Amino acid sequence: MTVRINVTDFNLPVTLESGQAFRWRRMADGWFCGVVGNRFCRVRQIGSMLEGDVDAHYLALDRSLREIVATFPDVPLLRAAVQRYWGLRILRQEPWETLASFIASSVKRIAQICQVVEELVARWGEAGAFPSAAVIARAELAELEACKLGFRAKYLQAAARAVDSGRLDLASLSRMELPRAREELLKLPGVGPKIADCVLLFSCGHDAAFPVDVWVQRALRRTGLRPADCGPFAGWAQQYLFVYERARSRQPLFDAGS
DNA sequence: CCCCAGGGGTACC
DNA sequence: GGTACCCATGGG
Numbered sequence: 001m002t003v004r005i006n007v008t009d010f011n012l013p014v015t016l017e018s019g020q021a022f023r024w025r026r027m028a029d030g031w032f033c034g035v036v037g038n039r040f041c042r043v044r045q046i047g048s049m050l051e052g053d054v055d056a057h058y059l060a061l062d063r064s065l066r067e068i069v070a071t072f073p074d075v076p077l078l079r080a081a082v083q084r085y086w087g088l089r090i091l092r093q094e095p096w097e098t099l100a101s102f103i104a105s106s107v108k109r110i111a112q113i114c115q116v117v118e119e120l121v122a123r124w125g126e127a128g129a130f131p132s133a134a135v136i137a138r139a140e141l142a143e144l145e146a147c148k149l150g151f152r153a154k155y156l157q158a159a160a161r162a163v164d165s166g167r168l169d170l171a172s173l174s175r176m177e178l179p180r181a182r183e184e185l186l187k188l189p190g191v192g193p194k195i196a197d198c199v200l201l202f203s204c205g206h207d208a209a210f211p212v213d214v215w216v217q218r219a220l221r222r223t224g225l226r227p228a229d230c231g232p233f234a235g236w237a238q239q240y241l242f243v244y245e246r247a248r249s250r251q252p253l254f255d256a257g258s
Numbered sequence: 259c260c261c262c263a264g265g266g267g268t269a270c271c
Numbered sequence: 272g273g274t275a276c277c278c279a280t281g282g283g
Binding site: 189192194246 | 262263264265266267
């Protein structure tokens with residue numbers, strides 16, 4: 001539904017382009033187009049005005065960013081990241097789409113993950129929606145591989161079959177304690193600690209889940225932080241570290257080494 | 259031709 | 272318990 005609302009402590013572009021969701025495109029005119037569930041959405045932010053198909057729950061606008069950030073450990077790099085990317089929020093995404101997307105993410109760049117997701121939607125998506133686990137479960141392995149999944153195709157197929165058969169109940173993960181929920185996801189082939197934590201953080205409401213990829217690993221090494229030091233909203237802190245470290249590494253001022 | 263990418267499985271020590 | 276190598280593929 002098209003609305004115009006006033007938002008505080010929110011940054012739409014950073015949130016949508018921080019590598020947690022893969023279906024948003026920034027148009028030349030500043031609008032973002034995407035699909036949430038089975039709905040096409042168009043949204044933009046001008047100053048504190050958020051306009052368009054605003055889904056406040058998906059955008060986590062009900063959370064108090066100030067209270068969340070107040071729980072972060074006080075280290076210079078994280079403080080700088082929070083200042084530069086203030087308004088970045090962890091979205092509330094749909095678990096199956098998130099699991100499938102992050103299975104596809106392993107050793108891929110964000111742009112390539114978007115490509116895979118696009119291919120899956122083009123082949124099996126109904127009316128632009130991300131294809132269900134039931135549909136993917138019935139796809140041929142060769143068809144999945146053709147979606148630029150490569151060696152990840154068999155992992156996506158296995159996950160789809162686990163969900164479709166009821167062997168894995170994604171909805172139950174949000175009600176479990178974090179270690180137990182992680183354990184469930186780790187049963188899937190091709191799903192290790194990093195991908196499991198992405199699913200738990202981005203789609204199961206587990207704010208403390210802390211995915212460690214190559215970028216976050218670098219930030220941890222340089223700060224001396226450990227995931228356990230980052231508090232009940234460690235996953236949010238992790239997302240700030242991720243965007244900050246990635247941007248920093250894209251444009252090195254000089255040779256940082258030696 | 260080299261390197262790397264929001265990793266994980268496996269073999270080996 | 273670490274560590275090396277492999278998995279496919281696109282882009283710099």
